[in-house]
Amino acid sequence: DKEEQFEKLKNAIINQDIEGCKNLTKEALDAGLSAVEIVNKGLTPGMKVVGDKFESGEAFLPQIMMAAKAMQGAMEYIEPELQKGEGEERIGTAVTFVQEGDIHDIGHRLVTTMLQANGFDIVDLGVDVPDDNVLEEIEKQKDDQILLVGSALMTTSMLGQKELMNLIGEAGLRDKVKVMLGGAPVTQKWIDEIGADATAENAAEAARVGLDLM
Ligand code: HCB
Incomplete structure (x- = not known):
């Protein structure tokens, strides 16, 4: 279900799984989850955990960099989805x-x-x-x-x-x-x-x- 997918995405960031994160993001989009919820309920909470671990000395800079890389990989699928906005009118x-x-x-x-x-x-x-x-x-x-x-x-x-x-x-x-x-x-x-x-x-x-x- 959805919650399980969010949890997997979150863990892919926490575990700095660059390939896995990208693939899970693609799978989630294909399964009909929105790009916004993938970011807000999966990827970003993972980043938060990584940041907290860094602050408490359980993780170090190379790990944050790898987690960021995993997130950036996912962005290759996320950004084109986000760009499909409804706003035709120029604001x-x-x-x-x-x-x-x-x-x-x-x-x-x-x-x-x-x-x-x-x-x-x-x-x-x-x-x-x-x-x-x-x-x-x-x-x-x-x-x-x-x-x-x-x-x-x-x-x-x-x-x-x-x-x-x-x-x-x-x-x-x-x-x-x-x-x-x-x-x-x-x-x-x-x-x-x-x-x-x-x-x-x-x-x-x-x-x-x-x-x-x-
Ligand atoms: Co960085 N880092 N980092 N980091 N980092 C943070 C930010 C800490 C909070 C981690 C921690 O200690 N808990 C911390 C800052 C502490 C503090 O000042 N309170 C920190 C530190 C200390 C550092 C370095 C100093 C580490 C070092 O070198 N010793 C160094 C500084 C580099 C510098 O900027 N000069 C550093 C470096 C890095 C990288 C390069 C390894 C990497 C960034 C890669 C990159 O961006 N290309 C990194 C990362 C990834 C993080 C964490 C883990 C995640 C940030 C992130 O991408 N979050 C972060 C921990 C955290 O934030 N809790 C940690 C995910 C995105 C989607 O969320 O909050 O950025 P967001 O954006 C949201 C939201 O805020 C809002 O919408 C966005 C999308 O949903 N929003 C806006 C953002 N902008 C908005 C503007 C608006 O008008 C409205 C809404």
């Missing part, structure tokens, strides 16, 4: 990026793909993006309003989001952007504190929130 432009000092890009890519599938034109600035580059890109955009979508996976890089919000204000660009910031450490409390507009738990929710904001 606007989303500028997506990962905060300076941070190279975690799996969640960023998922969020970017889901926004694209829902009608956003995407400008993907990639990972480890200095605030100045983000500001430059906002200035360059011709629309009256754009969606700014930032990710931070570490508490250190998350602090950079506060600085970015300050810089956006100082540059007089606050009215031009709706700002959605996310990543594992980001909370609604943090969003309120730094004066951003919203956050989201996962890529599917990010697409919904992004549409609401625009």
